[in-house]
Amino acid sequence: MDLALLLEWIIKSLVLILILLTSFAYLTFYERKALARIQVRIGPNRAGPGGWLQPVADAVKLIFKEELTPAKAYKVIFVIAPMLTLLPALIILAVVPFGSSITLFGRQVSLGITDINVGVLYIMAVASISVYGIVLAGWSSNNKYAMLGGIRSSAQMISYELALGLSIIGPILLAESMSIGEIIDAQRGIWFLFLQPVGAIIFWTATLAEVNRSPFDMPEAEQELTAGYHVEYSGMKFALFFIAEYMKMIAVSVILAALFLGGYRGPFVDQVPLLGPLYLFVKVFVLLFIMIWVRATLPRIRYDRLMAFGWKLLFPLALTNVFLTAVGIILADTYGPAFLWSIPLMSILAFLVVNYLARDRIATASAQAVSFRR
Amino acid sequence: MTALQIIFLITAVITLGAAAMVVITRNLVHAALWLIMTFFGISVLYVLLNAGFLAVAQVVIYIGAISILMIFAIMLTRRVQQDFGPQTNAAWPWALVIAAALFGGLIWIFSGWGNFFTQAPVMGERADPLRQLGMALVSPEQYVIPFEVASVMLTAALIGAIMVAWERK
Amino acid sequence: MLIEYLPIAILLVISTGLAALIVWIGNTFGPRRPTLRKSLPYESGMNPIGPGTRRMPVRFYLVAVLFILFDIEVVFFLPWAIVFRQLGLFGLIEMFVFIFILLVGYVYAWKKGALEWE
Numbered sequence: 001m002d003l004a005l006l007l008e009w010i011i012k013s014l015v016l017i018l019i020l021l022t023s024f025a026y027l028t029f030y031e032r033k034a035l036a037r038i039q040v041r042i043g044p045n046r047a048g049p050g051g052w053l054q055p056v057a058d059a060v061k062l063i064f065k066e067e068l069t070p071a072k073a074y075k076v077i078f079v080i081a082p083m084l085t086l087l088p089a090l091i092i093l094a095v096v097p098f099g100s101s102i103t104l105f106g107r108q109v110s111l112g113i114t115d116i117n118v119g120v121l122y123i124m125a126v127a128s129i130s131v132y133g134i135v136l137a138g139w140s141s142n143n144k145y146a147m148l149g150g151i152r153s154s155a156q157m158i159s160y161e162l163a164l165g166l167s168i169i170g171p172i173l174l175a176e177s178m179s180i181g182e183i184i185d186a187q188r189g190i191w192f193l194f195l196q197p198v199g200a201i202i203f204w205t206a207t208l209a210e211v212n213r214s215p216f217d218m219p220e221a222e223q224e225l226t227a228g229y230h231v232e233y234s235g236m237k238f239a240l241f242f243i244a245e246y247m248k249m250i251a252v253s254v255i256l257a258a259l260f261l262g263g264y265r266g267p268f269v270d271q272v273p274l275l276g277p278l279y280l281f282v283k284v285f286v287l288l289f290i291m292i293w294v295r296a297t298l299p300r301i302r303y304d305r306l307m308a309f310g311w312k313l314l315f316p317l318a319l320t321n322v323f324l325t326a327v328g329i330i331l332a333d334t335y336g337p338a339f340l341w342s343i344p345l346m347s348i349l350a351f352l353v354v355n356y357l358a359r360d361r362i363a364t365a366s367a368q369a370v371s372f373r374r
Numbered sequence: 375m376t377a378l379q380i381i382f383l384i385t386a387v388i389t390l391g392a393a394a395m396v397v398i399t400r401n402l403v404h405a406a407l408w409l410i411m412t413f414f415g416i417s418v419l420y421v422l423l424n425a426g427f428l429a430v431a432q433v434v435i436y437i438g439a440i441s442i443l444m445i446f447a448i449m450l451t452r453r454v455q456q457d458f459g460p461q462t463n464a465a466w467p468w469a470l471v472i473a474a475a476l477f478g479g480l481i482w483i484f485s486g487w488g489n490f491f492t493q494a495p496v497m498g499e500r501a502d503p504l505r506q507l508g509m510a511l512v513s514p515e516q517y518v519i520p521f522e523v524a525s526v527m528l529t530a531a532l533i534g535a536i537m538v539a540w541e542r543k
Numbered sequence: 544m545l546i547e548y549l550p551i552a553i554l555l556v557i558s559t560g561l562a563a564l565i566v567w568i569g570n571t572f573g574p575r576r577p578t579l580r581k582s583l584p585y586e587s588g589m590n591p592i593g594p595g596t597r598r599m600p601v602r603f604y605l606v607a608v609l610f611i612l613f614d615i616e617v618v619f620f621l622p623w624a625i626v627f628r629q630l631g632l633f634g635l636i637e638m639f640v641f642i643f644i645l646l647v648g649y650v651y652a653w654k655k656g657a658l659e660w661e
Contacts, residue, residue, distance in 0.1 A: 012550070013550070063568055064574075066575060070584055071582035077407075113550045116426060161610070236566060311658045323638075329627065378545075422545065442610075443604070443608060450600075508624075511619070521619070525641045525642075525644040532612050532652060539605055
């Protein structure tokens with residue numbers, strides 16, 4: 001085997017992990033700053049100039065914290081569970097290209113770990129593995145809140161995985177490929193966001209639930225579950241859960257950018273390949289801001305509504321979207337490419353119909369929310 | 375031995391070892407975890423056979439869905455997830471004899487099959503196994519009937535699960 | 544083909560190493576002074592009541608069953624989706640039949656109340 005190739009892969013893996021770790025650290029800072037600004041506060045500003053050393057201070061604090069292990073915990077799994085949570089977050093981006101290939105030290109280097117022909121399915125597989133860390137953490141803690149949080153959260157994740165998987169079918173249908181690289185290349189002319197607006201919305205909602213972000217941060221519902229599945233974790237083991245959550249935020253933003261926003265593609269990227277990662281960074285930065293914005297704006301959904309939303313609204317809507325996309329493609333193949341635009345029209349119509357059908361539930365939910373506030 | 379064979383042997387040993395641990399271990403949750411390890415080993419074997427789609431689908435369905443169901447089932451049925459009773463019962467020598475006979479019979483049947491050492495036909499350079507799989511699933515000459523029947527079976531499983539588990543009010 | 548999966552294996556090994564390293568750092572640098580109070584299960588400062596792991600509601604099991612069925616459906620969708628342009632209307636009808644049968648089960652589950660949580 002080619003030793004240089006092996007070395008290249010090792011270096012690329014290390015670079016990916018380093019990028020993820022750095023962007024995780026600064027994502028926490030970004031989130032705290034953005035949240036603070038939304039709530040008319042200043043946010044962290046003490047550690048270093050403008051607060052820029054805050055992530056370092058957090059890391060040092062967590063390293064020197066005492067780690068507690070409950071006496072009745074199942075020790076081996078108690079240690080393995082946080083590691084199992086981190087792994088999927090690190091490897092899920094292996095199939096996403098970060099740019100076209102560049103020439104480095106006289107050899108052609110592609111910016112991405114690999115591009116397998118079942119990339120989309122790989123993403124689904126890794127996403128489905130990430131349930132284990134949570135359910136095992138909840139079980140091994142031997143604490144009733146942790147157990148409840150872990151099971152709730154895993155049921156939530158598997159429920160939204162369906163809508164997630166179905167919303168990815170739209171881009172596959174349009175690109176006729178499961179490789180992320182080819183899906184990005186198929187968006188040379190137009191982003192799939194415009195052809196698949198409802199698919200993109202479903203994907204975004206489902207990933208919010210998948211990474212347990214607000215308003216679906218059910219496992220961390222402080223009022224009901226104290227802290228959910230990681231209530232017994234402290235120190236660096238807690239940090240592992242924390243790192244995994246924020247890395248997953250970054251990962252799903254990169255994947256959304258690749259599937260619906262053209263990935264690393266942008267003007268002049270074919271001439272100057274180094275622009276690719278820059279475009280991707282800008283897109284991910286904006287998507288992450290939307291996530292933080294959602295957290296600042298929306299209250300947490302009650303658990304029964306969360307499951308009903310996933311199973312009764314999101315899943316049928318995602319299924320409808322797949323079929324409407326297929327119909328639109330047939331129309332376009334029969335009557336001309338302009339008919340591709342029937343996909344967004346039909347799917348938005350379906351979205352409005354579903355919204356109309358669910359109006360009573362939404363009205364009662366908001367009425368209850370108002371009466372609680374009084 | 376080529377590198378491929380070495381990787382195959384290591385994977386096979388790990389898979390079989392994990393499968394043995396499923397039966398040996400007394401903690402049910404640990405058994406489920408060893409089972410996941412076995413599924414993962416099988417998925418690596420699929421990769422070694424150049425069956426990428428099967429490998430990843432194995433992870434999605436067996437590790438991502440079926441094992442989750444098993445863990446849920448363990449947490450649903452058992453108050454204590456540990457079993458302190460003996461792992462074998464009095465009839466174990468008979469089981470051993472039957473298992474050995476079954477194994478011998480399988481070996482005997484398989485030894486009559488002469489295709490163990492024939493090379494699989496190599497696909498052309500331009501052939502895309504994924505596309506061929508997609509076409510085979512829905513073309514009337516190939517697997518469209520099993521494909522449609524699969525959905526009937528899935529529906530039957532769903533209705534059965536609701537009937538068994540959902541006796542409410 | 545096979546060679547495309549090797550980088551994933553390398554990444555997996557390095558990631559496992561990183562996760563182990565983080566756990567090791569925490570074990571090494573953190574203090575360790577366990578007391579009885581600290582090693583009790585956390586229940587908001589109250590004395591813990593009853594066992595920590597208990598049997599969970601059957602509902603979660605049903606959700607997992609539903610999930611398996613529709614997960615298999617999604618996996619069937621994928622090879623269909625990449626050849627859909629060549630199949631045309633015929634492929635659409637076939638997939639519709641497949642989904643329609645599954646939807647019968649879905650509607651049954653809905654009507655039976657398996658999707659309700661209270």
